[in-house]
Amino acid sequence: MTRTKFSAVAQTAPIAKNPVSIFVAFPAILFLVFASFFIVASAEARQGPDSFAKLAKELTPMVVNISTTQTVKRRGRGPGQQEAPQIPPGSPFEEFFREFGERQEQRPQKATSLGSGFIISPDGYIVTNNHVIMDADEINVILHDDTNLKAKIVGRDPKTDLALLKVETKKPLPAVRWGDSDEAEVGDWIIAIGNPFGLGGTVTAGIISARARVIQAGPYDDFIQTDAPINRGNSGGPMFNMQGQVVGINSAIFSPTGVNIGIGFAIPSSLAKPVVEQLKKFGQTRRGWLGIRIQEVTPEIAESLGMGRARGAMVASVVEGSPADKIKLEPGDVILRFGDEEIDKVRKLSRVVAETGVGNKVSLVIWRKGKKQTLTVEIGLMEEAEMAEAEKVPSEEGAASGETATALGLSLTSLNGEIRRRFNLPRDVKGVAIAGVDENSEAMEKGIRQGDVIVLVGQNHEQVNSPTDVLEKVEKARKSGQKFFLLQIARGGDQLLFITLRIEKD
Numbered sequence: 001m002t003r004t005k006f007s008a009v010a011q012t013a014p015i016a017k018n019p020v021s022i023f024v025a026f027p028a029i030l031f032l033v034f035a036s037f038f039i040v041a042s043a044e045a046r047q048g049p050d051s052f053a054k055l056a057k058e059l060t061p062m063v064v065n066i067s068t069t070q071t072v073k074r075r076g077r078g079p080g081q082q083e084a085p086q087i088p089p090g091s092p093f094e095e096f097f098r099e100f101g102e103r104q105e106q107r108p109q110k111a112t113s114l115g116s117g118f119i120i121s122p123d124g125y126i127v128t129n130n131h132v133i134m135d136a137d138e139i140n141v142i143l144h145d146d147t148n149l150k151a152k153i154v155g156r157d158p159k160t161d162l163a164l165l166k167v168e169t170k171k172p173l174p175a176v177r178w179g180d181s182d183e184a185e186v187g188d189w190i191i192a193i194g195n196p197f198g199l200g201g202t203v204t205a206g207i208i209s210a211r212a213r214v215i216q217a218g219p220y221d222d223f224i225q226t227d228a229p230i231n232r233g234n235s236g237g238p239m240f241n242m243q244g245q246v247v248g249i250n251s252a253i254f255s256p257t258g259v260n261i262g263i264g265f266a267i268p269s270s271l272a273k274p275v276v277e278q279l280k281k282f283g284q285t286r287r288g289w290l291g292i293r294i295q296e297v298t299p300e301i302a303e304s305l306g307m308g309r310a311r312g313a314m315v316a317s318v319v320e321g322s323p324a325d326k327i328k329l330e331p332g333d334v335i336l337r338f339g340d341e342e343i344d345k346v347r348k349l350s351r352v353v354a355e356t357g358v359g360n361k362v363s364l365v366i367w368r369k370g371k372k373q374t375l376t377v378e379i380g381l382m383e384e385a386e387m388a389e390a391e392k393v394p395s396e397e398g399a400a401s402g403e404t405a406t407a408l409g410l411s412l413t414s415l416n417g418e419i420r421r422r423f424n425l426p427r428d429v430k431g432v433a434i435a436g437v438d439e440n441s442e443a444m445e446k447g448i449r450q451g452d453v454i455v456l457v458g459q460n461h462e463q464v465n466s467p468t469d470v471l472e473k474v475e476k477a478r479k480s481g482q483k484f485f486l487l488q489i490a491r492g493g494d495q496l497l498f499i500t501l502r503i504e505k506d
Contacts, residue, residue, distance in 0.1 A: 055242070063193040064144070065142040066133065066139065067140045068115070117132070117141065120175055127164060127272070128162075129251055130161045179243065184268075190240060192226070192240075196229075206227040208224055224248045286383065297334055301500050305332075313348075316496035327376070327377050329364075336366060407467075408442075410434050410448065411435045411436035412467035413432070414466055431454050431456075431490060435450065451491075452489045454487050484500040
């Protein structure tokens with residue numbers, strides 16, 4: 001059939017009179033036919049679904065509007081209110097008008113806000129964002145059929161911006177199905193349903209634009225980015241895949257104007273579902289806890305530690321009495337593996353530890369002083385540790401030596417009462433204070449600043465107590481041929497950072 005067709009075309013074409021012309025034209029015709037086929041196929045591949053109507057009809061009743069009311073004290077003159085009359089000092093009415101003005105300013109007002117949510121069980125459990133219901137005195141849930149129900153807070157988690165509500169209803173409610181966000185890929189179609197600007201039941205569509213976005217919203221940032229229109233009031237609403245499953249909770253937008261510009265963010269279901277289950281069961285989260293502060297391993301830090309490529313999460317400090325402290329984890333250790341998980345990014349460690357069951361024993365592979373070691377740790381409960389946290393401040397040390405020195409572009413000085421007062425340094429911070437930073441130095445480029453305190457130095461993370469200690473360690477590193485010198489910096493009493501500085505040759 002194909003030969004007959006081409007033959008017929010050739011016969012009716014002007015070049016059919018010349019057999020040579022037919023031979024030459026045949027490949028060109030083939031090319032045009034196949035090119036047309038691929039153009040049509042490509043166009044069909046780019047085309048989206050014919051319609052979202054069936055999904056929208058099925059899913060919209062599972063999405064709710066959330067209205068909250070909050071009592072706030074009024075400050076200053078409100079709209080339409082007249083200014084208080086100006087009474088001359090000493091007037092017999094001065095006290096009366098002053099008290100009247102204070103009462104006016106402190107009179108409470110009701111503030112309302114709108115958001116979205118979705119039903120996760122027929123008996124009335126509803127998921128939304130924590131920021132939607134935060135500080136609310138009253139929460140109302142409006143169903144798709146305009147039924148208005150009072151809601152109570154079952155639990156909330158500011159760290160992931162999630163909250164679980166409960167409404168009482170006599171009839172079963174239509175509930176969503178959770179999907180696996182880990183299976184969602186960039187380019188997949190999704191639809192969002194919510195309450196933008198109070199316009200309930202609004203359906204928008206788009207694709208997943210990116211995965212694992214970090215927007216500095218919290219310690220477990222792992223957002224799905226989408227170009228589906230998301231605006232104010234969409235917060236807490238669901239992001240559905242094309243199977244009608246929830247793969248995300250719309251939470252934030254990036255916009256200089258506050259309206260959609262095609263960059264929205266959703267909490268992935270793989271992160272949200274376990275949190276919601278814990279809120280339902282316990283009224284709070286129950287996260288695993290190691291008791292360490294961690295930071296990124298830069299290529300310079302990796303080289304200074306003899307690790308080769310940069311990877312893992314570096315221990316900046318260890319909480320006294322924590323699970324990490326019990327197994328003798330040390331500042332400067334680099335965690336390469338947690339259980340079966342390779343730690344390639346700092347935030348991955350935070351997440352996998354938090355998702356580990358309290359009391360579980362997990363193996364850690366760490367890099368310490370030039371080689372790998374394996375330790376076993378029993379995971380603690382983060383929330384319990386946070387409630388029990390208490391600071392222990394030692395007494396101030398005695399008189400200071402007043403010793404100073406200069407190294408690596410840093411002006412160094414011994415810690416004493418005067419230096420602590422000058423830079424507002426806590427009494428429990430030990431080390432060598434940085435009194436100044438050369439403007440043209442690498443230290444300045446890397447953000448070291450006046451008032452920072454050098455706590456540990458070198459590959460072996462040795463403590464330093466005086467500027468002379470630092471000078472001796474730098475000189476030792478230079479003579480051994482090291483290119484970079486590792487410093488642990490304490491900043492503000494609650495932040496510890498490892499920073500590398502290049503060692504200049506003599």
